[in-house]
Amino acid sequence: MHSPKYLTSVDKIEGLSEEQIREMRRVTEVYPFRANDYYLGLIDWKDPHDPIKRIIVPDLEELDEWGDLDASQEHKYTVAPGMEHKYTDTALLLVSKVCGSFCRFCFRKRLFSVENKEVVNDVTQGIEYIKKHKEITNVLLTGGDSLILSTERLGNIVRQLREIDHVGIIRFGSKMVAFNPYRIINDPNLPEMISKYSTQKKKIYIMAHFNHPRELTDQAVKGLNILRDAGAVICNQTPMIKGVNDDVEVMTELFRKLSFIGIPPYYVFQCRPTKGNHTYAVPAEKGYAIFKKSIDRVSGLAKRARFVMSHATGKIEYVGLDENKIYMKYHRAADPRRYDLFMAFDRNPNAYWLEDYVDPDSLV
Template sequence: MNWKEEVRTNITKASELREYMDLTDSQVEHLDRILSQFPMTVTRYYLSLINWDNPFTDPVFRMCIPSIEETDLSGDFDTSGEADNTVISGLQHKYSQTALILSTHRCAMYCRHCFRKRLVGISDDETADNIEEMAAYVSQHSEISNILISGGDAFLNSNQVIRRYLEQFCSIPHLDLIRFGTRTPVVLPMRIYDDPELLALLKTYTQKKQIYVVTQFNHPNEITHEARKAIKALLDSGIVVKNQTVLLKGVNDNSQTLGLLLKDLTRCGVIPYYIFQCRPVSGVKNQFQLPLKQGYEIVEAAKHLQNGQGKCIRYAMSHVTGKIEILGPMPDGQMLFKYHQAKYDRDKGRIFTKDLAPGQAWLDDSI
């Protein structure tokens, strides 16, 4: 099967999970109620990584199969203010040097911790079908030095659409690089290693503008032979591959697991550069978020297990006001933070401290 045929065999209904596990009729009905609001789609490949003898403690299961905790809608559906940063349909301009494009609402697998649950698999209201208009905006804003083509998943676009993006944006002189945000190396690696047309396309255009692929491996069990094969195919095509991990309760919330993940990534040529605090998204917050103090301790202990490449990571949160690095505790018990990227000039490089309440997992907007 090619990757499109593979996606067509995805598990999307609660009743289809009976192929893998025992579910009562009432459990199926409950899952169906969750899926009516937050859809599920999981590749057969990704399902094969689950330990079905004990699925409820399996980290891969936790990332792809709905939980009753998703019915807790405390939090916010847009924790980073994406709607406020949208300048034209599908294009956000939050940081002066970066334009973010939501190219599709489709993914090969819908992550249960997704911070775009309001959008992914549900609505194409915020996604782009106006590539030329977006390219014109970027052309008129010389401060923009890079674009991030995301979604959904940028590699769920057809090769023809990906070519259109590359044709339009590679011709803009002030762009230094083009990034694609995709989780296909993790959940659908054959999309990459079994698609010579895509690889040829990337290899051709990275000669004109350096292309980066930004992916998201969250657990060592995701770094399989197939995943390494996809990574190698990208590297052999001249692509720089970087990884952003989300710190998730019940998935990678201990230093040994996180440390092994970072070591495995650097071993196969992937550069880990962010460990993100899970966002307080409705249907996600109470299921996956860890307190900031605990998160800092986990990340620091994992960093101590790394060589120089693995130590490059930053523990950060994507706050409505910018990317804020979590630097650690002060002698007086306060936590030290620094703006790594800022939406407003007044915050650029700003260092500040905060008293955190017990269990606090996010910063409010009044910082």
């Protein structure tokens, strides 16, 4: 039974020069490093532009001054320790401040700071809030990574949520199937727990996080099938990341492979302007053009993805681009008045976020 070994120091990464390690130490003093030998083993160290390396290995350009640690102002929607309530029917529980590995472009890298107090071990107050708010039908367990928790601890949270009649969907936000599929393969208690609580009328969803087709290894596909056979519904989401999947061929292959194994592409996110992310961000109009060309090349079963920006005011979907304008609409909105608000802005090839087009306070 294989069990990957975890690394939290760049000194332990094979394939790096002493100079590279010295540079990366500077980065990890600000943004921590975490990986395991399974995932690092997917890297082609002969390729200086290897996309898996880009996802997981620190880059000195992360120290560029750009962005905000809480780019989507999640703190504004915190209603109880470890819990956010941004959209009427959806609650978010931050159940972990650790992941199987740390994506270098993580939009919640603030959680990995020693000083951060947003994640709590005891979600009792969040559960009580959900009980009192019957409009909440959908609860997302994330962090960090929900599947980094032991099955016993995760199952205890799921059990409490299943006891709330108005909660119909429980979602696990997780990149664990990509980072460490052995978490699933080696733990028979996990599919047993999912089978127990993913019922015929109330499903457990797993929001997988494959950024590149090379992450879809035989082990990862096996892990996905174990989860699906247990009764989970699985979708995939990924940000558009420079040097990883900002390429029509790569994104097309990712969409196709996901659809072949029965995992619908869900969201493709514009990379949030989080501190440290400048080197990973693709200008929004370029990103949308790549997304659209990729979607045009796949079957209808793979066309369900939406290209969105997770803005402080809501999920904004990019819906069109012509010579002069870019078109967007609110797919989800913190303020219900903004639902389906359609927006047209003059093209700006250097735009990354809504504020590069308009002051959000000027929108109804």
